[in-house]
Amino acid sequence: MILLRSRLKRLATRLLDGGVPLARISVGRSILHPVIGLIWLQWDSDSGQVNVEHVPRSSIDxxxxxxxxxxxxxxxxxxxxxxxxxxxxxxxxxxxxxxxxxxxxxxxxxxxxxxxx
Known part of the structure; x- marks a missing residue:
C-alpha cells in the first residue's frame, strides 16, 4: 500500500507542476476478497496526503x-x-x-x- 500511496502522491505533484488545477484524485478498485470489497485511495490538495480506505464488502450498498x-x-x-x-x-x-x-x-x-x- 505504501507504493500505491507514493505513486498517487507523485502523480498529483507532477500534474500540479504541469499546471493542471487539481483538488483531489481518487482511485478505487473492487477486489475479490471475502471481507474487503473495495480499496480506495484519495489524494487531497488541502492536506497533500493520500488516505487509504478498505471498504468492507458488507457495506457496499x-x-x-x-x-x-x-x-x-x-x-x-x-x-x-x-x-x-x-x-x-x-x-x-x-x-x-x-x-x-x-x-x-x-x-x-x-x-x-x-x-x-
Whole structure:
C-alpha cells in the first residue's frame, strides 16, 4: 500500500507542476476478497496526503445515491466528465453538488477494466 500511496502522491505533484488545477484524485478498485470489497485511495490538495480506505464488502450498498463510480463499475460508461459550473451537470450526481459547493469547477472519471467478466 505504501507504493500505491507514493505513486498517487507523485502523480498529483507532477500534474500540479504541469499546471493542471487539481483538488483531489481518487482511485478505487473492487477486489475479490471475502471481507474487503473495495480499496480506495484519495489524494487531497488541502492536506497533500493520500488516505487509504478498505471498504468492507458488507457495506457496499447498491441502493446508495447515484454516483459516477457506480456508473463506471456497472459498465454504463467508460468515462464521465462534468462541468460543475453547469446546473445540469451539477444535478447528475450528488457528488457533483458537493464538489461545486466547494468551488470545484470540473470533474473527470474513467474506468479501466482488468481481465474479463
Amino acid at each position: 447498491t441502493d446508495t445515491p447515484k454516483a459516477p463510480f457506480a456508473d463506471l463499475h456497472e459498465g454504463k460508461c467508460d468515462v464521465t466528465q462534468a462541468d460543475l459550473t453547469d446546473p445540469t451537470d451539477v444535478t447528475r450526481y450528488s457528488l457533483s453538488a458537493d464538489l461545486a459547493q466547494k468551488g470545484i469547477t470540473g470533474y473527470f472519471a474513467l474506468n479501466r477494466r482488468f481481465g474479463t467478466s
